[in-house]
Amino acid sequence: MLLEANSNIYPLMKTQTIKKLNAELLKDLPNTMDIMFGKGEWVFDEVEKLYIGKDKKYQGKDFGFIAVREDGTWFTGARPFDDLTQAH
Numbered sequence: 001m002l003l004e005a006n007s008n009i010y011p012l013m014k015t016q017t018i019k020k021l022n023a024e025l026l027k028d029l030p031n032t033m034d035i036m037f038g039k040g041e042w043v044f045d046e047v048e049k050l051y052i053g054k055d056k057k058y059q060g061k062d063f064g065f066i067a068v069r070e071d072g073t074w075f076t077g078a079r080p081f082d083d084l085t086q087a088h
Contacts, residue, residue, distance in 0.1 A: 022072045029070065 025032045029051060033042045037053035044051050051068040055076055058064020062078040 026070075026072050029068065033068070 030044075033051050033053060036042075042051060042053035045067075048067075049070055051070075052065050053068075055064035055066045055078075058076075058078060060078055062080050063084055064076065064078045066074060066076050068074040
């Protein structure tokens with residue numbers, strides 16, 4: 001996942017290092033998504049400008065996802081599978 005400055009995963013890393021890592025990952029976000037989720041296992045939502053991949057840790061009955069904005073911020077969520085198959 002993209003690291004944030006307040007990440008508890010790497011508490012000993014300096015903020016500058018984490019920001020630099022984000023910048024490196026953002027240089028080629030599609031390639032970063034391939035590495036994180038697998039080639040062909042994510043989509044780009046043109047309307048919302050979000051890179052979306054399946055959240056493999058999600059345990060619910062819906063589709064759990066991780067969405068990454070072009071600026072590197074990200075969030076998780078879940079949508080019912082029926083919502084994904086309906087035309088908008």
